[in-house]
Amino acid sequence: MSEIYPGIASSAQQASNIKHPIPLQRRFQTFADIWLPRLVLSPTILLSLIFVYGFIGFTAYLSLTPSRLMPNYTYTGFGQYAALFDIDRWWVSATNLGIFGGLFILICLGVGLLLAIFLDQKIRAEGALRAIYLYPMALSFIVTGAAWKWILNPGLGLEKMVHAWGFPNFSMDWLVNSDMAIYTVVIAGVWQSSGFVMALFLAGLRGVDDSIIKAAMVDGASLPTIYRRIVIPALRPVFFSVLLVLSHIAIKSFDLVMALTAGGPGTSTDVPAIFMYQFSFTRGQLGLGAASAMMMLATVLAVLVPLIYLETKEARRAS
Template identity: 80%
Template structure:
């Protein structure tokens, strides 16, 4: 009996060992491909980002420490460009306008976006149509938005003229040509453009909340406003973080909207750092001063980004 089994066992073992030897090189090739293929695919993107993002940031920082005029001058001269920048009244006007525009823009976009999202979350009729209407302004460029609102707010063509034609002859809305209020017209146009996008973010966050939590609160006798104030809105903290980060980025780099709507005027009353940087770098031939203003814009972005990232990371570690 044993003499009959041993040959069969030997043959079976030998037959199973041959495929393992043939598959070993294929396994090594597959492991190498799995290891290096993602790196090869991602390497062009990483290289381009390093050169055209971080490389040019470093170049701008270097130029801000030089005496560059029309053409770059790579000889370091210190921080006198920053000293000249902080001594210009126009820079402080632009920085103040950025503070006004950024704070109001972010505040109103968050408030209106959250309010519209809560309304749409009530399972109302024609939700899809309303959502599309709210999101439509985001499909437009800031140039188109600025041009449209420039016509709407023009005292001789838009809203004020329409009200006068309807018989409201004492109605005035001349913010576009009033140096004290021109920056607020930029806020109006920016909020109109971006609040629908914020609404979409909040609506996605609302739809991701477990309904059982809300139903349990309703069983306990909590009213709908209390549920949203105590349960729903605190649960949207990650959405608030994302929306705040995006809106702050839009506000700080705002250029096309201001140029299309007011061009920084009347005078420099609605000037912002992005316009200041562009004009001093390319129109006035002071490349070093423009680079210094660009680095200050970057510092503003980092001043907003770093605390937000720290708070969000800290909250995630604490389980909130």
């Protein structure tokens, strides 16, 4: 047949040759779909494992050594932790963190939720107001601390301005008052972060089904009742995210405190992040600083793990 119809034979052979690359292409495409994302992400994952978790492990080991100015890899157990707990300044900084963190989180939650509910009423100039409320989050904590340091300075800011208005008895000396200085850090932190919390809550509010709200209004429920009984409970995942973010901000509040009060007056605004920095890098107590850093990590985990557990449990119950 090939001798009689050579054209047909050559065409059939070409057709058979064309079919072979198709499985190869599919195999290559499958390989690319599976392995290409892994190859692209592997450097980032590897660097994260080294420079995040690797250094966490390195810090944990240093906290079990007598390291001072330079690392000393001799294992000595939990002596650094015992020494840490014997230092009064550590407990002062931990107490300050509890005051700052508790007030900061609660006030940011309240202010952010109220602002989100206010903007959720579809008022005029909503976009401009949202931008104004969000603007402080665009600033660094160093800038925020410096700005509020000027505002709350008795000789430069708010107190001097009110005196110039004719109220000489007005006093706002919290920045230099050791009993009130920690609350100035709370004010600056809330001013910076409440707009961000508002944005998260506003996104959650816009995701609530309008039909449920309309049905409740038809049944005669007032707007405060609708928000209290229907809308706010529906924001549980948003509350979870906000608590995680605010807890993280509160625990690592080094730059805000340093710019605003530098831990003073005295140690009245000292926090564990400042304690860790000073003992590790200015006092030559590297092992003690590592122990304080691990206690900060334990604080983060103490907040994070229960929240993740509760959220996972609720998600399983809902499913």
